[in-house]
Amino acid sequence: MKVQYLTNEVAVAFFQKLRSLFRGGAGTDDAHVLIFYVRCNRCGEVIRVRADRRWDLLQELGDGAAGYSLHKDVLGTQCNALMRMLVLFDGTYRITHQEIEGGRFVTPAEYEAFQRSRDQGASGRA
Numbered sequence: 185m186k187v188q189y190l191t192n193e194v195a196v197a198f199f200q201k202l203r204s205l206f207r208g209g210a211g212t213d214d215a216h217v218l219i220f221y222v223r224c225n226r227c228g229e230v231i232r233v234r235a236d237r238r239w240d241l242l243q244e245l246g247d248g249a250a251g252y253s254l255h256k257d258v259l260g261t262q263c264n265a266l267m268r269m270l271v272l273f274d275g276t277y278r279i280t281h282q283e284i285e286g287g288r289f290v291t292p293a294e295y296e297a298f299q300r301s302r303d304q305g306a307s308g309r310a
């Protein structure tokens with residue numbers, strides 16, 4: 185599968201979700217999955233971003249050095265601020281650079297803390 189430009193990440197993500205539904209779960213795909221956690225600069229929401237090496241990476245052919253890039257538009261559920269994520273990999277899928285416009289990368293622990301605080305807030309008000 186050759187993807188030159190991913191102009192509509194939302195549609196791509198949607199079809200990936202659809203496909204995983206039909207397959208009945210992720211299962212053995214985990215080896216290809218990349219997970220990032222990003223915090224929205226506007227509202228503070230922490231979002232888990234899932235990417236798949238096989239579909240989401242673009243091959244970068246530089247000066248003899250092969251590598252990959254991942255471009256993802258990230259949209260949370262709390263506000264409509266779009267974050268633009270860029271991650272660069274070397275030929276062995278090691279991350280060599282990562283940046284995000286409109287947000288920042290956080291740790292899995294920060295994501296879990298955010299989830300907990302949101303759950304508590306929701307149940308307390310219900």
Ligand SMILES: [Zn+2]
Nearest residue numbers: 224226227263
């Ligand atoms: Zn937000």
